[in-house]
Amino acid sequence: VSEAAAIARGAPQELALIDLLDRLLQGGVAVEGDIVLSVADIDLVRLDLRVLLAAIDAAAGEPCPR
Amino acid sequence: MTDATGLYLYGVVAADAPVPDGDDDVRLLAEGDLAAIVSRVPLGDYEDARLRANLGDQAWLQSAAWRHEAVLEALSERFTVVPMRLCTVFRDEAGVREMLVREHDLLADALERLRGRSEWAVKVIGPPRSAGRGAGPAEHREPPGSGSDYLRRRLSEMNRRRDRTAELLEACARIHDVLSGLAADATTLPPQRREVSGYEGEMLQNGAYLVENERRQDFLAAFDELAEEHAVLGIAVAVTGPWPAYNFIRGSVGAAA
Numbered sequence: 001v002s003e004a005a006a007i008a009r010g011a012p013q014e015l016a017l018i019d020l021l022d023r024l025l026q027g028g029v030a031v032e033g034d035i036v037l038s039v040a041d042i043d044l045v046r047l048d049l050r051v052l053l054a055a056i057d058a059a060a061g062e063p064c065p066r
Numbered sequence: 067m068t069d070a071t072g073l074y075l076y077g078v079v080a081a082d083a084p085v086p087d088g089d090d091d092v093r094l095l096a097e098g099d100l101a102a103i104v105s106r107v108p109l110g111d112y113e114d115a116r117l118r119a120n121l122g123d124q125a126w127l128q129s130a131a132w133r134h135e136a137v138l139e140a141l142s143e144r145f146t147v148v149p150m151r152l153c154t155v156f157r158d159e160a161g162v163r164e165m166l167v168r169e170h171d172l173l174a175d176a177l178e179r180l181r182g183r184s185e186w187a188v189k190v191i192g193p194p195r196s197a198g199r200g201a202g203p204a205e206h207r208e209p210p211g212s213g214s215d216y217l218r219r220r221l222s223e224m225n226r227r228r229d230r231t232a233e234l235l236e237a238c239a240r241i242h243d244v245l246s247g248l249a250a251d252a253t254t255l256p257p258q259r260r261e262v263s264g265y266e267g268e269m270l271q272n273g274a275y276l277v278e279n280e281r282r283q284d285f286l287a288a289f290d291e292l293a294e295e296h297a298v299l300g301i302a303v304a305v306t307g308p309w310p311a312y313n314f315i316r317g318s319v320g321a322a323a
Contacts, residue, residue: 018262019187019306020131022255022272027312028151029078029176031169034161036072036112039121039153 072109073156075102076137077310078148078166078173083141092137095159097166100173103137103147104162112155121153138310142184148176149310176315182280183250184308188273188289189258190238193300194266237301238271241292248285249275251314267302274313282308 025039073095081096094101110116120126131152138147156162166173246252257269277285286305293303 016306017128017131018258018264019189019309020135021127022187022258023185023309023312024131024134024152026151026255028149028154028310029169029173029315030151031075031154031165034157034164036109036155036157037114037117037153039117039151 070109071106072112073102073104073159073162074107074112075104075150075154075156075162075165076134077103077141077150078177079103079141079145080177083145095162095166097163098170100166100170100177102162102166103141104156105137107155109155109157112153117153135310142308142310146177146181147310148173148180148315149312172315176311180276180311180314183276183278183311183314184282185311185313186249186275186277186285186305186307187309188241188245188275189263189265189269189304190241190271190273190296191263191265191302191304192234192267192270195268233299234270234301237296237299241296241303242271242273244288244292245273245275245285248281248288249277251276253313255313265302265304270301276311276314277308279308 030039076092079094079101081094081099081101083094083101085092085094091105093104095104096102111120120130134152138149141147156165242252242254252273252275255272255274257263257272260266260268263269275285289303289305296303
């Protein structure tokens with residue numbers, strides 16, 4: 001369901017995934033308080049390339065649903 | 067690791083929003099006029115070293131990302147949602163309620179401002195390097211001739227590159243201006259690196275636009291025109307959306323803009 005909406009304009013799934021991670025890892029509300037550990041606390045400068053690369057590889061290995 | 071569970075927070079809606087259907091684990095936790103969209107998760111998955119490892123696990127990350135997005139999308143077609151960052155987990159209900167109280171004004175303002183609007187991503191991609199008209203140094207094997215010939219060639223090469231760069235910058239500015247003109251708000255994110263963007267060319271601009279749902283057709287029609295206009299210059303323009311407004315909540319801790 002989500003994939004279908006996010007790629008309504010025909011972007012391949014792996015590109016939509018990168019746009020999604022781009023948003024989910026840097027955007028959205030990051031709150032303080034009684035949280036365990038949020039992505040906001042993690043050094044994304046070191047983390048994101050490795051993570052996103054892995055995500056691309058995984059997406060490329062799957063048949064792309066249309 | 068522990069067997070305890072915590073509450074994963076997807077986003078915040080007005081307290082009168084309905085519980086999202088299609089996922090029995092997801093529920094609303096209301097406090098005053100706001101409600102948190104939450105589900106129970108194993109706390110151990112989100113604790114320090116484990117979370118770092120999970121974020122590096124492609125299958126885990128992909129499934130977490132799409133689930134987060136799916137839960138928000140299930141509500142955002144009809145209700146305004148303030149999206150949280152990925153993997154925001156609280157130890158218990160009291161923690162979530164306390165956050166809703168503490169961040170009330172920010173969240174209520176965001177709900178008001180985001181009503182009837184969605185985020186769209188529009189990226190501008192330069193031509194792949196191999197498609198550039200520039201002859202690389204390897205193609206200049208012939209003797210340089212006189213010193214002034216050499217200088218003239220170098221100068222013309224530099225001018226050509228400068229013109230090309232100006233052309234690309236101008237294209238980015240024009241695309242951003244046109245789309246911003248049709249949006250309630252606009253911003254640019256750091257361009258995605260080529261290794262991760264999936265594009266052969268360099269990403270020149272990574273724009274995010276907050277668009278009234280009622281103006282969606284106008285926005286996409288303008289996008290189509292811009293894409294066609296720039297294709298002849300070797301510049302690709304790509305759009306994805308509608309997204310929850312991840313990049314348009316101001317004032318939150320660590321949030322963009």
